[in-house]
Amino acid sequence: MKRICIVGISGKLGQYMIEHALARGYEVTGVCRPESVGKLARFADRITVHPGRTDDRAVIKAATRGCDGVLVVLAPWGVQDYASGTARAVLDLAPPKARLVFSCGWHISRDSRDRYGWKIRVIVGFGTPILRALRVADLDDQVRATNLVFASDRDWTVVRGSDLEEGPSEGLPVWARHVGDPILASNLTRRTDFALFMVVALTDPALIREAPAITGRNGLSARAAEATIRPMPAAR
Secondary structure (H helix, E strand, C coil), X not given: CCXXXXXXXXXXXXXXXXXXXXXXXXXXEEEECHHHHHHHHHHCCCEEEEECCCCCHHHHHHHHCCCCEEEXXXXXXXXXCHHXXXXXXXXXXXCCCCEEEEEEECCCCCXXXXXXXXXXXXXXXXXXXXXXXXXXXXXXXXXXXXXXXXXXXXXEEEEEECEEECCXXXXXXXXXXXXXXXXXXXXXXXXXXXXXXXXXXXXCHHHCCECCEEECCCCHHHXXXXXXXXXXXXXX
C-alpha cells in the first residue's frame, strides 16, 4: 500500500485519516468541495487535493488514479443521492485492485440481523423524514449507497461508526458484525480512532467484505468483554 485517496478529505474524520495515513508513509490524495480546500491548509505541502463534489465521476476518476486504496466518507447531505452517487463513482472508477473502505453510521444493516436501541430507532424513524423535508440530509441514501457496496465484487469494507467524541486516541476500536452485540453497548468512539480503524482496514484482509460496527476500546462494554476472555492467573 503506497498511495491512497480520501474521498471527503476536508471533514473532521477525513483530516484524522490524513494524519494516520501520513504517519504510515502513504502518499495521500483527496477529494473535497472547492469551498472546503482551505480547511486543509496545514497539510498543503504533504497531500494533493482534487476540488469537486465527491459524486463527480470525473473528479473521482482523476483523484483515485494509481491508488492502492480509497477511503470514502459516505455523507448523506442534501436530497440528490449524494452518498449513493459517491459510492457508485468510487465502485465504478477506482482502480480495479484498489482496496475500498467506506464509512457510515450504525443504522446501516447488511443482513437485517442488527438489533438497534431506542436512540438509533428514534433518529432514523423521526429524523429521516424531517431532515429530508428540510432538504438537509437523506439517511436513506446512505442505505442505498451501502447496498451498492454490498452488491459489489470489489474488495470493500463498510465501517459503521458509533456516536463520536473528540479527545486523544484510546487505540484501535473493537468491532462486531452486528449492532446489538454486548461489546458495542458503550456506543462511543473517539473520532481519531474511527479514522484509525478506517486506515488500518486498508491492510487487514480479515475485514474484506465485512461491515464492522465499532466502538471505543476503552468503553465499559469493551473492557467487560476483554475481561471475560482474559486468561485466569495461574494458581499459586
